Amino acid sequence: MPVHTFILNGKRVSVDVADDERVLWVLRDVLGVNGPKYGCGLGVCQACTSHINGKAFNPCSVPISSIRSSDRITTIEGLPATVGKPLHPMQEAWLELDVAQCGFCQPGQIMSAVALVEEARAKRRKVSDADLDALRNVCRCGTYPRVREAIKAGEARMPKAKRKPAKPKAKPKPKPKPKAAAPKRP
Numbered sequence: 001m002p003v004h005t006f007i008l009n010g011k012r013v014s015v016d017v018a019d020d021e022r023v024l025w026v027l028r029d030v031l032g033v034n035g036p037k038y039g040c041g042l043g044v045c046q047a048c049t050s051h052i053n054g055k056a057f058n059p060c061s062v063p064i065s066s067i068r069s070s071d072r073i074t075t076i077e078g079l080p081a082t083v084g085k086p087l088h089p090m091q092e093a094w095l096e097l098d099v100a101q102c103g104f105c106q107p108g109q110i111m112s113a114v115a116l117v118e119e120a121r122a123k124r125r126k127v128s129d130a131d132l133d134a135l136r137n138v139c140r141c142g143t144y145p146r147v148r149e150a151i152k153a154g155e156a157r158m159p160k161a162k163r164k165p166a167k168p169k170a171k172p173k174p175k176p177k178p179k180a181a182a183p184k185r186p
């Protein structure tokens with residue numbers, strides 16, 4: 001079987017699986033990373049939500065063959081390391097507001113929440129009520145009101161990414177002086 005390689009939670013991994021194997025099964029069954037949950041397997045419930053290159057995705061719906069060796073996949077297990085702390089600020093907010101009930105959907109909820117805040121920040125704005133309405137993570141225990149509250153609390157705690165200083169504008173090159181005409185021969 002072909003070998004597929006990518007970066008998982010900061011470490012390079014290689015797996016020997018069929019091209020059409022979905023990433024969720026690679027994570028859970030081959031690599032033993034069980035944070036992303038299996039709910040529908042169809043990209044509907046969002047229980048498996050993880051990040052690829054910082055953006056939310058559903059590994060249950062992505063074949064391993066479409067993952068490039070430079071892709072960085074982050075699951076709930078690797079989320080705290082992205083801020084260099086034992087817990088990500090969104091997880092702290094989740095605990096403070098006692099969001100979870102059975103807990104099954106919660107890794108996906110938190111991963112969606114972090115991606116949502118990052119997406120809003122990239123557009124230089126805060127998470128809006130319309131953004132929260134658009135979240136599609138299913139919770140059979142009905143924790144939705146606490147999830148919404150925790151996203152706002154987590155957003156306030158999340159460190160802002162340092163912006164790179166703008167490059168100084170290049171000075172315009174001086175125009176070359178016109179060459180003096182060669183003296184005419186007598």
Ligand code: FES
Nearest residue numbers: 039040041046060
């Ligand atoms: S298991 Fe991936 S979206 Fe439901």
Ligand code: FES
Nearest residue numbers: 102103139140141
């Ligand atoms: S906490 Fe039970 S499914 Fe969401």
